[in-house]
């Protein structure tokens with residue numbers, strides 16, 4: 001009776017598996033295997049690892065990474081949730097502004113944020129030079145303080161948005177019920193509201209933790225010699241005295257281990273604690289004493305202004321006359337003229353690669369989401385897990401893995417633009433898959449069945465009914481993929497070659513060769529380009545739908 | 550017109566059986582209803598007939614055609630789903646035209662057919678609206694028109710009225726019945742509302758836990774339920790237990806002594822000493838005030854424990870013995886028929902109104 005045909009969806013499953021295996025699993029497996037490989041390709045159990053853990057130079061990077069990520073996660077959680085509660089529950093002025101500003105703060109990639117703090121507070125920075133005329137100076141921005149600042153500013157908006165969305169789904173009746181049953185406010189929060197928003201809080205924490213673990217550009221730019229796992233991995237791999245792939249792979253394996261462990265812990269927790277809540281009347285705004293209200297207002301606006309400093313600094317400084325790292329007051333298009341003369345390829349490269357990667361992500365993502373949501377099976381659960389892996393694995397690791405696998409026959413991709421495309425495509429595939437799966441779970445399957453029963457075959461039903469209904473999710477998945485791809489640095493810096501430098505790579509090299517003006521101009525273009533699709537999606541769908549929450 | 554035969558259908562979801570060997574024979578042009586409690590497998594069976602779900606065993610036939618290998622979109626059926634399943638991204642008109650377009654009907658024919666279908670379900674003038682701008686009843690009629698306009702050989706409806714309020718339910722129910730009669734489409738209709746089933750059906754099948762318990766005309770099921778479950782599901786049934794004493798007065802009658810000591814005449818078969826269970830509908834009981842009224846055959850005495858006065862009907866709960874409560878409904882009650890809680894009364898019934906309930910042996 002079972003008619004398991006090799007239909008279209010069977011081919012999609014096959015294609016998705018092949019893609020993920022070729023571009024993610026195989027490279028990562030190679031990294032893991034390489035970490036157990038000694039000289040002359042021997043298998044060694046612990047040679048690389050024992051070397052790693054016996055040299056302070058190496059093991060301090062793990063300590064630094066874990067320490068920074070933990071602190072950054074804590075900081076982002078505190079700032080993000082406080083802001084979310086202030087906005088949701090207290091009568092603050094200008095809430096729309098606060099929300100929009102938090103959204104805008106997400107747009108610039110973290111390494112650009114790091115760079116902007118250098119522009120302001122660095123040795124040659126605007127603020128320090130202004131102060132030095134009075135003979136004053138500020139404590140240094142470089143090192144772990146700067147990294148932490150960048151991380152918290154960069155990631156608290158994620159926590160804020162996730163927590164706000166979760167708070168919107170708590171019905172006022174939950175709080176009323178708890179209070180009416182004699183539970184004091186503090187206890188009500190802990191026992192009735194916190195459990196409902198906990199999965200979102202942990203999701204925000206996970207996101208911050210994984211992203212900060214993976215961040216390569218920030219410690220490079222503002223760390224001044226402070227090594228984290230990704231920067232050390234990059235250094236070991238690209239070493240001018242001949243790279244050390246085995247040690248780089250050891251570092252990469254540790255990154256894989258830490259991030260997948262974090263991902264699995266959060267998933268396990270959120271899975272067990274997910275409640276279905278029906279929200280008719282969201283939590284209402286509380287009456288508040290004036291002093292607390294003032295304090296919260298100052299806090300909220302302070303935080304949001306700090307979050308907007310990076311993009312603002314970049315935009316303004318891109319129009320300032322510069323010489324090397326020094327910027328002068330005034331207006332000039334000099335930086336833009338320079339980039340259009342010297343490095344126009346970087347811009348076209350970025351747009352070409354990002355657009356192509358996003359299109360491919362959406363095409364495969366939509367089909368895979370349908371499989372995951374509508375044809376649940378063991379194989380598809382595995383596929384789901386593998387795609388989520390792409391989300392957890394740092395770009396540096398993916399980059400190294402791709403180079404190691406594809407720089408030898410039969411397939412040689414290194415040195416071509418294809419390898420950049422592959423990395424962008426595979427790393428950002430989770431965005432459309434997530435958004436479309438979530439949407440499909442809300443679309444009643446009977447709508448599709450109705451279409452089939454009316455005589456439209458399943459695949460045409462998919463095109464005529466499912467795709468149009470999924471449209472908002474497709475749009476928001478594409479916008480998120482676009483936003484994160486366009487500023488991708490950690491794998492680009494490894495994979496680009498010759499004429500295929502991207503804007504992120506160009507910014508990075510300009511910063512390191514002290515051309516701050518061109519760096520700012522490029523970064524401004526990047527921020528604006530990241531913003532446009534998201535803005536359009538907002539206009540079409542409204543804020544909530546656009547973020548897929 | 551299509552005759553639908555379902556033969557030995559079995560369906561399991563993992564380890565849970567949903568349908569355990571169901572066979573049905575639906576006559577051409579009739580409205581056939583599946584009733585049963587929630588989770589008994591009605592939707593599952595309907596989806597198998599529609600070809601949206603594959604059975605583990607058994608087959609479905611339309612007339613003489615085996616349908617098991619025919620995919621849903623080639624079965625030419627109209628399906629109306631439990632919660633509408635309207636296409637939210639299409640207008641009312643596009644919703645109705647959807648199946649016609651799939652059949653490559655020429656555009657001008659589509660326009661006339663859509664207009665005609667809209668008229669049938671009283672939706673003229675709403676063709677350009679989006680579904681979100683419609684009331685629940687209007688949405689339901691769109692879905693009905695969408696299913697009817699393709700002139701299906703079979704119409705399947707899964708609790709089509711469950712999301713409507715009581716008044717609208719009755720209205721659309723009559724609309725469905727009238728359309729089905731005029732168009733003479735064989736229809737399988739699922740509901741868990743017994744009143745709806747009685748009102749709308751030519752034939753009713755009662756389901757429980759994946760099996761068919763009884764199939765028959767509405768009055769057959771009501772008057773001669775085959776099991777206690779059917780009796781309770783279609784209406785209310787008082788079930789009383791006793792023993793056969795011997796032959797009764799008249800042909801085919803027995804004398805029965807009940808567990809609470811009454812001596813009754815009933816139409817049933819049985820030999821002396823055998824235990825017997827009898828079902829009596831609440832409205833078959835007549836009331837005599839007081840406990841020592843006339844010494845009559847077929848009576849029960851008890852005290853009123855609850856009174857619900859509804860105007861046309863008064864409903865009593867009467868305690869007959871320590872563990873036996875009987876429900877009685879007195880229609881068109883006069884002053885003399887009104888009792889209060891704690892009053893004693895006598896109930897009696899006509900010999901033919903006690904139904905032997907097979908499969909019921911003594912109190913549990």
Ligand SMILES: Nc1ncnc2c1ncn2[C@@H]1O[C@H](COP(=O)(O)OP(=O)(O)OP(=O)(O)O)[C@@H](O)[C@H]1O
Pocket residue numbers: 562565566567585586587588589590591592593594741
């Ligand atoms: N996709 C499924 N997976 C697992 N079990 C299912 C699935 N669909 C239905 N079931 C189970 O099969 C049984 C029959 O379900 P079905 O939907 O047919 O009930 P129903 O009679 O239509 O109920 P209702 O009146 O509530 O709609 C139920 O026990 C249900 O839990």
Ligand SMILES: [Mg+2]
Pocket residue numbers: 591592593631707
């Ligand atoms: Mg059902």
